[in-house]
Amino acid sequence: MGNSSKQQALSKIRFLEDQLVSLDHYLPETYDYLMRELDIQKRILAELEVQEPFASIDAEKSK
Structure with missing residues (x-):
């Protein structure tokens, strides 16, 4: 889940940056x-x- 969420956020960031450049x-x-x-x-x-x-870190502490 974390990796796909990170990819989605990165894609949105790239899109927004492109929109800013294209104004x-x-x-x-x-x-x-x-x-x-x-x-x-x-x-x-x-x-x-x-x-x-x-x-x-939490996983290591609970071992």
Whole structure:
């Protein structure tokens, strides 16, 4: 589950970054929206990347 969720988050991040690059002129509301969504996806990715080592640490403690 973790790996496919990470892939989904990475795909969304790439998409949002492409959308930001493709803005032909500065559109404040659109830019703000894309940046908010990008921040959300990067936070989700960071959470997933932290969960894996934490799960390993917890598994070692319970042995």
